Amino acid sequence: MSTVLSEPKLPAGVKLPIYMDNHATTPLDPRVLEAMLPFFTNKFGNAASRNHSFGWEAEKAVDLAREQIAKLIGATAKEIIFTSGATESNNLAIKGIGEMYRERGNHIITQVTEHKAVLDTCKRMEKLGYRVTYLPVNADGLIEMEDLKRAIDDKTILVTIMFANNEIGVIQPVAEIGKLCHEKGILFHTDAVQAVGKIPVDVNAMNIDVLSLSGHKIYGPKGVGALYVRRRNPRVQIASQLDGGGHERGMRSGTLNVPGIVGLGAACEIARLEMDEEATKLKAMRDRLKEKLESNLDFIHVNGSMEHHLPGNLNMSFIHVEGESLLMGINDIAVSSGSACTSATLEPSYVLKALGLGDDVAHSSIRFGLGRFNTQAEVDYVADKVIDVVQKLRELSPLYEMAKEGIDLTKVQWQAH
Amino acid sequence: MAYSDKVIEHYNNPRNVGQMDKNSTEVGTGLVGAPECGDVMRLQIKVNPETRVIEDAKFKTFGCGSAIASSSLATEWVKGKTVDEALEIKNTDIVKELALPPVKIHCSVLAEDAIRAAIGDWKKKNVVEGQAVSTPVAVAAN
Ligand SMILES: Cc1ncc(COP(=O)(O)O)c(C=O)c1O
Ligand code: FES
Numbered sequence: 001m002s003t004v005l006s007e008p009k010l011p012a013g014v015k016l017p018i019y020m021d022n023h024a025t026t027p028l029d030p031r032v033l034e035a036m037l038p039f040f041t042n043k044f045g046n047a048a049s050r051n052h053s054f055g056w057e058a059e060k061a062v063d064l065a066r067e068q069i070a071k072l073i074g075a076t077a078k079e080i081i082f083t084s085g086a087t088e089s090n091n092l093a094i095k096g097i098g099e100m101y102r103e104r105g106n107h108i109i110t111q112v113t114e115h116k117a118v119l120d121t122c123k124r125m126e127k128l129g130y131r132v133t134y135l136p137v138n139a140d141g142l143i144e145m146e147d148l149k150r151a152i153d154d155k156t157i158l159v160t161i162m163f164a165n166n167e168i169g170v171i172q173p174v175a176e177i178g179k180l181c182h183e184k185g186i187l188f189h190t191d192a193v194q195a196v197g198k199i200p201v202d203v204n205a206m207n208i209d210v211l212s213l214s215g216h217k218i219y220g221p222k223g224v225g226a227l228y229v230r231r232r233n234p235r236v237q238i239a240s241q242l243d244g245g246g247h248e249r250g251m252r253s254g255t256l257n258v259p260g261i262v263g264l265g266a267a268c269e270i271a272r273l274e275m276d277e278e279a280t281k282l283k284a285m286r287d288r289l290k291e292k293l294e295s296n297l298d299f300i301h302v303n304g305s306m307e308h309h310l311p312g313n314l315n316m317s318f319i320h321v322e323g324e325s326l327l328m329g330i331n332d333i334a335v336s337s338g339s340a341c342t343s344a345t346l347e348p349s350y351v352l353k354a355l356g357l358g359d360d361v362a363h364s365s366i367r368f369g370l371g372r373f374n375t376q377a378e379v380d381y382v383a384d385k386v387i388d389v390v391q392k393l394r395e396l397s398p399l400y401e402m403a404k405e406g407i408d409l410t411k412v413q414w415q416a417h
Numbered sequence: 418m419a420y421s422d423k424v425i426e427h428y429n430n431p432r433n434v435g436q437m438d439k440n441s442t443e444v445g446t447g448l449v450g451a452p453e454c455g456d457v458m459r460l461q462i463k464v465n466p467e468t469r470v471i472e473d474a475k476f477k478t479f480g481c482g483s484a485i486a487s488s489s490l491a492t493e494w495v496k497g498k499t500v501d502e503a504l505e506i507k508n509t510d511i512v513k514e515l516a517l518p519p520v521k522i523h524c525s526v527l528a529e530d531a532i533r534a535a536i537g538d539w540k541k542k543n544v545v546e547g548q549a550v551s552t553p554v555a556v557a558a559n
Contacts, residue, residue, distance in 0.1 A: 320479060321479070322455055322456065322479055322480050322481055322484075324481040324482065325428070325480065325481050325482050325484075325485060328420065328425075328428060328481075328482040329428075339455060339481075340454075340455045341455050341456075341480070341481035341484075342481075344520070346520065348455065358452070358453065359452070359453035359454070359455070360452035360453055360455075363452070363455040395434065396431060396434055396477055396478060396479075396485060397477060397478070397479045398448065398457055398458070398459040398477035398478065398479060399452060399457055399479045400479075401436065401477060409452060414450070414451035414452065414453075414457070415448070415449050415450065415451065415530075415534075
């Protein structure tokens with residue numbers, strides 16, 4: 001009780017710790033929780049129970065959620081398949097299409113900065129006898145449309161390219177990819193986990209055939225996601241990967257997670273209504289953060305195209321400072337780093353490496369993920385704190401000292417170990 | 418990653434940060450690690466030519482908190498020791514003192530390497546008879 005007086009003074013609007021890692025997950029919006037709660041208690045029915053009111057009630061709620069999700073991405077309700085999250089959606093899309101269209105061809109095209117849920121699924125497909133082309137990206141994180149055109153051959157059945165990247169926030173030319181795939185009669189799947197609810201997504205205007213999304217990245221619950229599967233022009237078929245009761249048009253068996261689905265629907269509804277305003281606010285805060293850091297620190301590097309970029313993302317390298325040591329200094333702020341030292345494998349971020357950045361730049365990177373509940377006061381606090389800790393760690397950094405003395409660090413004979 | 422109190426303490430109050438004149442014959446410089454690996458340590462010692470006692474030590478480290486703590490601790494430990502005593506310091510001693518988890522053992526290895534490299538550099542400058550320099554020395558090639 002008496003500790004109130006001794007607490008350090010924080011600016012209004014700042015409460016520690018600050019969560020600024022909204023690409024990893026987002027907090028549940030209280031309005032979403034509100035919508036979900038009855039479905040944990042008295043509205044507990046199984047949406048597949050066809051002959052009593054408990055089942056009907058659940059089914060009605062699920063149908064509403066389907067509508068809400070479909071509306072956000074320009075689809076129809078029947079095209080939404082519920083899953084346990086985007087990892088499952090990606091697996092289902094790639095494996096299910098691969099299996100279903102095997103006779104037509106065995107070639108899949110993806111790109112190197114995909115989420116592991118896509119990359120590792122593609123690796124599995126290779127083991128099963130499929131050919132996979134991993135397109136490179138430019139230094140700005142974007143694929144080259146010419147590379148995609150060249151990669152397509154008469155055995156290509158699927159192109160799977162993410163909408164927006166979870167580390168660097170770079171938005172791929174999805175509409176162009178969709179148009180090309182449509183012309184060539186190849187299915188186009190996109191992992192839109194980071195894009196849905198953040199920027200406009202329209203499956204028809206963008207010629208998207210299959211799309212993965214996830215609840216917990218859009219202020220909804222964890223463990224629930226969806227796969228959009230186009231029903232017309234063309235009608236996409238997906239071989240189920242879970243056998244059982246034949247739920248979800250036979251594509252995904254298993255009793256529906258009704259509270260989760262209700263939450264996902266509510267989250268999509270809120271996103272649809274508030275996205276434009278929220279994006280403008282997030283972009284302004286992100287730009288403010290970027291400007292503050294840029295005007296107070298030297299040797300910094302912004303990772304990924306800023307032109308094709310999610311509003312809430314900033315991925316920046318503070319050269320000559322190792323990322324984990326930086327995180328340690330800002331431990332009242334939740335962000336993440338591409339440094340090897342923070343990863344279990346001791347490998348730096350493969351996404352940053354794919355941009356052609358040196359490992360040293362990857363080691364120095366921090367991902368800021370701004371979200372719905374961040375405030376400008378928090379942004380200012382984070383900027384000041386990062387500047388302070390980076391300066392302190394550079395006093396400790398032999399590399400910064402050498403760079404300041406004009407030594408070309410690439411010419412030094414390092415003793416790698 | 419949960420850090421031990423000692424790692425946090427060294428991170429917050431690193432000892433003996435700085436640099437010494439690497440051209441001085443009394444100073445040995447060890448620069449180990451590589452930026453691509455995410456860790457570079459520079460450890461310098463100033464040795465009394467008569468007594469071979471390390472009278473001062475300085476470091477700068479690019480690396481994680483455990484690497485910073487390991488090198489900070491290394492400078493504390495070498496000070497006041499003779500060159501030969503300092504060579505006895507093992508990375509496992511650092512691991513124990515700082516309670517480093519297995520994934521951070523290499524940070525302590527780097528600190529041991531840095532001590533050896535600094536002593537090796539000093540020995541090379543002060544050609545010590547009969548004692549082959551056993552550890553590789555990396556010095557900035559400028
Ligand atoms: C781009 C992307 N794809 C897929 C996933 C996996 O989603 P989920 O956590 O719903 O399985 C994530 C989240 O980590 C992501 O950022
Ligand atoms: S310097 Fe990378 S884990 Fe310690």
